[in-house]
């Protein structure tokens with residue numbers, strides 16, 4: 001085993017999509033694989049952190065060394081994250097659904113011949129990253145992700161401000177990033193923007209975990 005600079009630290013990681021039920025058999029979801037979030041959890045554990053990984057439904061194996069809490073919905077994910085506090089750092093890599101179905105049908109919605117489709121009304125989900133950033137027990141370092149298809153860096157800079165987090169890892173998802181093996185990211189911090197080369201998601205995770213270790217080791221602000 002290598003050096004364990006995160007020994008004694010607790011890091012919370014969110015990963016994967018959320019599933020938002022419409023009725024007992026249908027749900028709203030997205031294409032997140034959980035690959036990047038799970039890789040981050042694994043990389044942090046390898047550096048000695050106690051890792052709580054709150055994951056939506058994914059087919060990724062559990063990262064060795066992480067405690068994995070499985071959830072379905074954004075509301076459940078927020079509750080699991082808050083229950084896991086305190087933490088020294090939180091990395092929100094989950095692709096949380098922005099909306100859930102406003103009403104949950106107790107029975108399977110039926111298709112009635114001759115009738116128009118039922119309306120699907122949406123309600124806003126809680127923002128887990130923003131909640132953790134403004135939490136009374138805020139982790140010292142809070143990191144969010146931004147999946148963008150245009151104006152990647154300027155949107156990420158604005159998102160960092162809006163969410164109140166310390167860093168945003170911004171990626172351009174216009175290509176094959178979602179579900180793919182590689183990621184090209186820009187790290188947006190208070191100090192500016194770092195452009196990273198296109199790297200395997202495991203390598204992005206390793207670099208990010210090393211920066212988390214460095215930041216928690218220093219007394220300075222993120």
Ligand code: C5P
Nearest residue numbers: 092093094096126127128129144145146
């Ligand atoms: O607002 P947007 O979804 O683009 O922000 C992405 C970042 O916010 C990611 O870090 C994601 O994990 C987090 N997020 C969240 N809860 C939400 C929506 C996004 O934690 N409801």
